[in-house]
Amino acid sequence: MQISSRFTIATHMLIVLALEGKKQKLTSDILASSVGVNPVIIRKTLSQLKNAGMITVARGTGGAEIAKDLKDISLLDVYSAVECLGKSGQLFSFHDKPNPDCPIGKNIHNVLDDRLAAIQAAMEAELAQTSLDEVVAATEKEIKEQSVSQ
Numbered sequence: 001m002q003i004s005s006r007f008t009i010a011t012h013m014l015i016v017l018a019l020e021g022k023k024q025k026l027t028s029d030i031l032a033s034s035v036g037v038n039p040v041i042i043r044k045t046l047s048q049l050k051n052a053g054m055i056t057v058a059r060g061t062g063g064a065e066i067a068k069d070l071k072d073i074s075l076l077d078v079y080s081a082v083e084c085l086g087k088s089g090q091l092f093s094f095h096d097k098p099n100p101d102c103p104i105g106k107n108i109h110n111v112l113d114d115r116l117a118a119i120q121a122a123m124e125a126e127l128a129q130t131s132l133d134e135v136v137a138a139t140e141k142e143i144k145e146q147s148v149s150q
Helices: 007-018 028-035 039-051 075-082 104-129 132-149
Strands: 055-057 064-066
Touching: 007 028, 007 064, 007 132, 028 039, 039 055, 039 064, 039 075, 055 104, 064 104, 075 104, 075 132
Parallel strands: none
Antiparallel strands: 055 064
């Protein structure tokens, strides 16, 4: 089982917008080229990020821009904008009908619910502590180090 790639796609896109957005108009095709996915996925993600107030998008081929200070966008904000956690807001979902006549099926929620909630809370706390500004700075550092070593 894996968390979907929507979060890392959105983070990648925001880094591109932060680092390249002042240099050129960034369309879904340009973003798709960097991320390595279909522009349709980029457009859907742009819509989600726009709805969360993180970016602005100009109609047509106007491109996208970051709408907030990078320090004010946490990775939890990005995650919450693009991941579909459902009405419960829970990362982990259960199979629909554990057998109540089975001793394990009868107790699976008692055993796992609190543990899984704690795991999700720890992940969300870590994401909340990391700003997009930090991730952009780390990306710039990596790029600079790679250009020096070439």
